[in-house]
Amino acid sequence: MQRIDVHHHMIPSGYRARLAAAGIAEAGGRDLPAWSAEESLAVMDRAGIATAILSVSTPGTTFLEDPANAVELARMLNDESAAIVAANPDRFGFFATLPTPDVAASAVEARRALDDLHADGVVLLANARGTYLGEPGQDQLFSVLDERAATVFIHPADLPAPAVDGIPPFAADFLLDTTRAAYLLVRNEIRRRYPHIRFILSHAGGFVPYSSHRMAVTIAGEARRSPLDVLDDFSGFYFDTALSASAAALPSLLAFADPGHVLFGSDWPFAPETAVQYFAAGLDTYTAGDAELARLIERDNALALFPRLGTAAPAPAPSFPDRLRGAVTRSVLRGMTRLMADA
Numbered sequence: 001m002q003r004i005d006v007h008h009h010m011i012p013s014g015y016r017a018r019l020a021a022a023g024i025a026e027a028g029g030r031d032l033p034a035w036s037a038e039e040s041l042a043v044m045d046r047a048g049i050a051t052a053i054l055s056v057s058t059p060g061t062t063f064l065e066d067p068a069n070a071v072e073l074a075r076m077l078n079d080e081s082a083a084i085v086a087a088n089p090d091r092f093g094f095f096a097t098l099p100t101p102d103v104a105a106s107a108v109e110a111r112r113a114l115d116d117l118h119a120d121g122v123v124l125l126a127n128a129r130g131t132y133l134g135e136p137g138q139d140q141l142f143s144v145l146d147e148r149a150a151t152v153f154i155h156p157a158d159l160p161a162p163a164v165d166g167i168p169p170f171a172a173d174f175l176l177d178t179t180r181a182a183y184l185l186v187r188n189e190i191r192r193r194y195p196h197i198r199f200i201l202s203h204a205g206g207f208v209p210y211s212s213h214r215m216a217v218t219i220a221g222e223a224r225r226s227p228l229d230v231l232d233d234f235s236g237f238y239f240d241t242a243l244s245a246s247a248a249a250l251p252s253l254l255a256f257a258d259p260g261h262v263l264f265g266s267d268w269p270f271a272p273e274t275a276v277q278y279f280a281a282g283l284d285t286y287t288a289g290d291a292e293l294a295r296l297i298e299r300d301n302a303l304a305l306f307p308r309l310g311t312a313a314p315a316p317a318p319s320f321p322d323r324l325r326g327a328v329t330r331s332v333l334r335g336m337t338r339l340m341a342d343a
Contacts, residue, residue, distance in 0.1 A: 002295075004302035004309060005044070006153065007202060007242040007265025008052035010094075011035040012080050015056065018073060022063050028158060029168030033269040037084050041091060043268055047276050050299075051309050054081055055095040055123040057270060058157040062100065062128045070099035074109050082117040093120035093306060095153045098141075100128035107141045114148050120306055121151030121198075126181035130160035134184025146194035151305050153200045154181055170270070178206035186233040187219045198305055200263065201237045204244035208234055209256040238305070240265030241297065243275065245283040263305075264298045 011032060019025070025032060044052055056077055061070035074097045081094035096113030098106035113119040122145065124133055133154060145152060156174035163169050178201055185191055185199065201208060208215075216230035235258050242265030244253070253262060264283070266276045287294035303310045 003047070003049040003264050003298045004306070005047075005049045005052040005266045005268075006200060006263045006302055006305075007240045007267050008040065008044075008049075008054055009035070009057045009268065009270055010037075010040070010054040010081065010084070011056075011269070012077065014080070015073070015077060019059075019063070024059065024063060027058050027270070028156075028170035028174060029163065030170055030270055033272070035269050037088070037092070040268070041088070043266075043273055043276065044091065046273070047266065047268075047280055049264075049266065051091055051093060052266075053093040053095055053120055053153075053306070054084065055153055055155065056097045057155060058125055060097055060100070060123070060125055060128070060157075062125065062157070067099065067102045067105060070102065071105050071109065073097075074099040075112075078109070078113045078117055078119065082119070090309075093309070095119065095121045095123040095151075098122055098124065100125060101131040103138050103141050107144045110141060110144050110150070114150060120308075121153055123153045123155055125157040126154055126177040127157050127160055132184050133181040134186075134188050134190050136188065138190075142190060142194045142197065146196045149196040149198070151198045151200065153202070154178060155202050156206070175203060175206035178202055179208055179211065182206070182208050182234065182237060183215055183219075186215075186230060187223070189223075191233045191236065199237050200305075201239050202265070203240070203242050203267075204249050204253045205237060205239045205257075208237070209239075209252045212256060235261075237261065238263055238301075241279065241283060242267035243271055243279060245279040245286065247282065247286065250283070250286050260296065260301045260304060262297050263302050 016032060019032065040052060061073045064070040064073060077097045081096070085092045085094055096110065096117065096119040098109050100106050110122055113122065126133055156177035158169050159173045159177055163173065167173070182201055182205065191199070212231060212234045213227075216227040216234065219225065219230045220227040235256055237257070238261045239253055239257050240263045241250070244250070268276050283294070283297065287297070
């Protein structure tokens, strides 16, 4: 019960109703799952998660073309998030939703959410209606975030192009979307001009660890920079393990990321509980025999970003049925993970 989950979504009823009114019943090619704070807590208990940082996934406010409506929805979501955290301050935190791509309005709401609501950071979509994070013209928002040494959780959205038939966006396009945003943040030197912002890339950074050297050579050639300096910018992102704690992905991620920059993530409820347990078992298998590495990924690295959680009371022990259910599920999935790793 010590994990800190930095990739844990919320789908409040009011938000779901707004999506339904716009004819939206899915995100990234997946139907919107059921969600409540109570069910979040139950899943957290079974997965050994002490605290989850809540965030709204794609489409956020981007489905609203009227800027005033987007601002109103962002404020509603942030007020509701703050109330959930106030009711369970040791179990939840939240990343504030911003009305992107409106930079000025997003800067105003970021200031309100961070200063008045005490959000733990903000969530920004890799692209908001085709405008990518890191494109020119976003300095007003980055200045507000840099002044507050804010943590920015970058979550992918649907690519600004038709999906390929038979390939749901969450399966592959999301990884490219995150990679595109990371590329622009490095290429346009946002990482260097705003050094106090801590950026977390979802899903182990998409393709960033795998393609980092290729991208570094490209950027270095364009900007006449050292490829090693560009690689430093890429490896300095933070990365979560959501849907990525596998024997294939973890070694590459840990070899690439700066020490202390890998964080636990579940992606619940868009990742069903079986997937949460599967990748948690993958992390357990990979870190078996290295308790320090496990502790760093599951908790201590996150505490460096969210020190307030270090003073939280220990999470209550789950009920015996929940412990038994979780133990059986993890045992089975851990065995499957070992078999796949040995294959």
